[in-house]
Amino acid sequence: MKRHLLDAADLDRADAxxxxxxxxxxxxxxxxxxxxxxxxxxxxxxxxxxYEDSTRTRISxxxxxxxxxxxxxxxxxxxxxxxxxxxxxDTALTLEAMGSDAIxxxxxxxxxxxxxxHWVRGSVVNAGDGTHEHPTQALLDAYTIRHRLxxxxxxxxxxxxxxxxxxxxxxxxxxxxxxxxxVTLVAPPTLLPVGVGSWPVEVSYDLDAVxxxxxxxxxxxxxxxxxxxxxxxxxxxxxRRYGLDAHRMAALSDDxxxxxxxxxxxxxxxxxxVADSVRSTIVEQVGNGVSVRxxxxxxxxGGASS
Amino acid sequence: MASSPEPAQxxxxxxxxxxxxxxxxxxxxxxxxxxxxxxxxxxxxEDAAGLADLVLVGIPTRGAPLARRLAARVExxxxxxxxxxxxxxxxxxxxxxxxxxxxxxDTVLPPAGIDGRLVVLVDDVLFSGxxxxxxxxxxxxxxxxxxxxxxxxxxxxxxxxxxxxxxxGKNVPTARTQQVRVHLTEVDGTDEVLVTEGAA
Numbered sequence: 001m002k003r004h005l006l007d008a009a010d011l012d013r014a015d016a017x018x019x020x021x022x023x024x025x026x027x028x029x030x031x032x033x034x035x036x037x038x039x040x041x042x043x044x045x046x047x048x049x050x051y052e053d054s055t056r057t058r059i060s061x062x063x064x065x066x067x068x069x070x071x072x073x074x075x076x077x078x079x080x081x082x083x084x085x086x087x088x089x090d091t092a093l094t095l096e097a098m099g100s101d102a103i104x105x106x107x108x109x110x111x112x113x114x115x116x117x118h119w120v121r122g123s124v125v126n127a128g129d130g131t132h133e134h135p136t137q138a139l140l141d142a143y144t145i146r147h148r149l150x151x152x153x154x155x156x157x158x159x160x161x162x163x164x165x166x167x168x169x170x171x172x173x174x175x176x177x178x179x180x181x182x183v184t185l186v187a188p189p190t191l192l193p194v195g196v197g198s199w200p201v202e203v204s205y206d207l208d209a210v211x212x213x214x215x216x217x218x219x220x221x222x223x224x225x226x227x228x229x230x231x232x233x234x235x236x237x238x239x240r241r242y243g244l245d246a247h248r249m250a251a252l253s254d255d256x257x258x259x260x261x262x263x264x265x266x267x268x269x270x271x272x273x274v275a276d277s278v279r280s281t282i283v284e285q286v287g288n289g290v291s292v293r294x295x296x297x298x299x300x301x302g303g304a305s306s
Numbered sequence: 307m308a309s310s311p312e313p314a315q316x317x318x319x320x321x322x323x324x325x326x327x328x329x330x331x332x333x334x335x336x337x338x339x340x341x342x343x344x345x346x347x348x349x350x351x352e353d354a355a356g357l358a359d360l361v362l363v364g365i366p367t368r369g370a371p372l373a374r375r376l377a378a379r380v381e382x383x384x385x386x387x388x389x390x391x392x393x394x395x396x397x398x399x400x401x402x403x404x405x406x407x408x409x410x411x412d413t414v415l416p417p418a419g420i421d422g423r424l425v426v427l428v429d430d431v432l433f434s435g436x437x438x439x440x441x442x443x444x445x446x447x448x449x450x451x452x453x454x455x456x457x458x459x460x461x462x463x464x465x466x467x468x469x470x471x472x473x474x475g476k477n478v479p480t481a482r483t484q485q486v487r488v489h490l491t492e493v494d495g496t497d498e499v500l501v502t503e504g505a506a
Contacts, residue, residue, distance in 0.1 A: 001407065018409065025410035029394065035447050040397040068397075298397070302407040 001299045004117045004124045008135040008171035013178055020143050022295035023288070030067075030291075041070035044301055047100040049091070050127075051077040051107045056262060056286070057127050057137075061104045064293035070301070073100070088112060089119050096120045102301055105129070123300040131165050137261055138171035140292040142179055144281050145216050147288070148257050153180035158210050160186045160242055161220030161269055162231070164193050168261045169220055173201055184210050188242065190231045207242055211251045218259040219244055219270045235268060245271040249279065257281050323460070323478060323486070324499035332475035333372070336457060337379035339473050344424060345384065357386040359452075361420055364392045365429040365441050366411035371492035372459060373428040389416035393427075393448065398440035415448060425451040426473070430488035432458040435469035460499055462486045 001015055011019075030036045046065040048058050058074065065072045075095065077083070082091060088107070095103060102123040105113050110130030117124040128134040146152050157176055163169045163185050176183050177200040184202045185192065196203060204210050211217065222238065232238045244258065252258075258270075258279045266272045275282060324332060345356045357380065364373030370392040377388040394411040396402075427441050438456060445454060457473035462480045480486060480501065487500045 022410055025394070025412070026397075029397070029410070029413045033447065037447070038397045039443065040402065299407050302402045 003300065004113075004126075005135055005296055005300060006113050006117060006124065006126045007133045007174070008138045008178075009133070009174035011135070011175060011178060013180075016139070016142070016175060016179055019139055019292065019295050019299060020146060022299060023139075023143055023291040024147075026294050026298075027288075027291045037067050037069060039069045040298055041065070041068040041301055044070045044101045045073065045099055046070045046102045046104060046297065046301075047073045047075055047095050048127075049075045049095065049103050049105045051082070051088075051105075051112070052128070053078075054106055054128065057106060060286070060289045061125075061127060061136075061293050064290050064297055067290070068294055068297055070101075070297070088116065092116050092119050096122060102297065125296060125300065128167055130167070131170075132167055133171045133174075134167040135171050135175070136289070136293055136296060137168050138175040139296070140285055140289040141168075141172055141218065141259060141261070142175055142181075143288050143292050144259065144285050145181070145257070147284075148281060149215060149255070152176070155181045155215045156184070156213055157181050157216045157218060158184045158186055158207075158214040159218045159220065160207060160244070162191045162222055162226060163187045163196070163220070164191045164231075165223060165226065166220050169218075172218065173199055177201070184214075186210060186242065188232050188238070191226075207244075208248065208251065211248060212253065214252060214256055216257050216259060217244065217252065218261075219264075221261065221263065222265060222269050224265075239268055243269050243271065244274050246273050246277075249274050249277065252279070259285060262286070321500050321502055322498060323501050324476060324497075326497040329459075329490075329497040329499065332459065333375050334379055334383075336459075336473050336475055337376050337383055340376065340380055340426065340457070341384050343472075357384055357388055359424050361389045361391060361416060361423050361425050361451075362457075363415075363420070363425050363427050363441075363445070364390070365427060365437060366392055366394055368488055368490050368493055369427075369429040370411075371490050372430060374492075376428060376457065389418065389423075391415040391420070393441055393444050395437060395440040395444050398443045400436060400440070413444070413448075420445065420449040420451045422450070422452050424453050424455065426455045426457050428457045430459050430490075431486050432456070432461045432469075432471050432474075433464055433486075435465045435467035438469050439467055459488055460486055 048061055050058055062072050100122055104125045104127050105116055106127040107129045110132035112129050113124050113126040126135055159169050173183050186204050186207050227235045260270055260282045264270055264275055344360050362373040362377050364370035373390050377390045380388050392412055392414050394413045396410050455472040458471045459475040461471055461474045461477050464482055485502045489496050489498045491497050
């Protein structure tokens with residue numbers, strides 16, 4: 001395992017499988033326990049450096065670090081020296097001088113975690129950068145698929161929605177194809193990135209055509225600001241063509257699952273009764289997120305000698 | 307127990323401490339000792355109720371098959387089935403940052419759990435005692451046994467913590483520079499204990 005987790009594209013099959021296996025072992029070790037805490041990272045310090053708001057990802061990393069007994073510092077750019085003009089580099093160096101062993105960074109600029117990794121001696125975990133990647137989300141999605149379907153090799157995953165702006169989609173494309181799954185992207189042409197032809201995926205504009213063959217359908221959130229930015233004619237039309245409702249869900253095979261990275265727009269990309277159905281793994285994904293992030297922190301920090 | 311007479315060695319090659327037949331004999335003797343101690347000292351099969359209280363918990367990798375073997379032999383000699391479990395100690399080790407990460411292994415406890423029962427930790431080699439300390443920490447998170455004892459196939463000395471085994475297959479005074487390797491059929495395809503020269 002490398003020192004940092006910056007991209008899902010960086011992970012080879014062995015490393016990715018190691019993370020998933022480790023998460024499964026951690027899950028199994030903690031199942032049914034009253035005390036869900038391990039002493040593994042006692043004395044280590046993990047900083048959550050969040051330049052963008054993301055309560056769910058931050059809490060998930062915070063809980064993961066705390067369950068491994070690490071000390072956690074939550075640093076939100078709002079109300080900090082960042083608003084006084086301090087640069088990312090100086091913030092990072094300050095945190096490192098205070099003795100952080102790992103920095104979990106969420107940043108609006110694609111590539112910020114890469115820059116950070118050059119400046120600090122500890123490990124850097126990318127918790128989402130711009131429209132680039134969100135590797136731990138992809139890992140928890142892969143973990144959820146493997147847990148529900150029992151395998152990843154040959155699994156057909158359909159990713160639906162705003163691929164252009166979605167770091168979750170990007171990370172999933174790379175990780176899932178590394179792990180042997182077949183990915184199909186479904187989106188309006190305006191919401192597909194330039195160069196998607198070179199990705200290891202199939203592309204379709206017709207959701208109804210691909211659903212019957214899917215083993216897992218991953219719905220992406222439509223960001224509110226996109227709804228008025230002429231990427232598609234109207235929210236209603238988007239919902240009719242690319243939303244997953246009960247009628248469309250009926251076209252899925254019997255054991256296919258429905259995923260969503262959250263937060264959802266109920267009634268927009270996903271209907272409420274789909275989100276609450278037994279096929280939906282949305283709540284499960286949140287729980288798996290903690291286990292996967294524990295595995296990542298253990299694998300990055302457990303062995304580092306600092 | 308540590309003071310029991312040790313089986314004669316069939317020294318087939320230099321460095322071989324226990325050959326396959328020796329390993330089987332040592333496990334048998336430890337099983338008898340477990341029965342004696344846990345069944346109230348009355349002897350074989352006399353008071354098997356005490357054995358129902360017993361849980362053999364192996365420490366992966368090789369402590370786990372060893373625990374299963376001990377349980378099988380205890381059952382063969384006493385007629386009472388004994389619960390077996392394994393506890394992975396990796397996340398409890400205090401030397402993670404020195405040695406680097408390793409893949410985790412299974413933690414499996416019997417359905418009845420370990421609360422209020424006699425847990426015997428089983429490992430292949432007792433050396434510094436740090437693995438056992440980690441296992442004790444792990445057990446504390448898993449439940450509250452009535453008592454915890456320790457069974458090891460080989461005690462090679464050089465303790466760094468105040469830990470002593472209750473059941474020892476073989477005591478082997480070693481130099482720190484030597485390595486003790488336990489091979490078991492389940493993991494390595496053969497049963498033997500080797501002592502080799504070379505830095506640990």
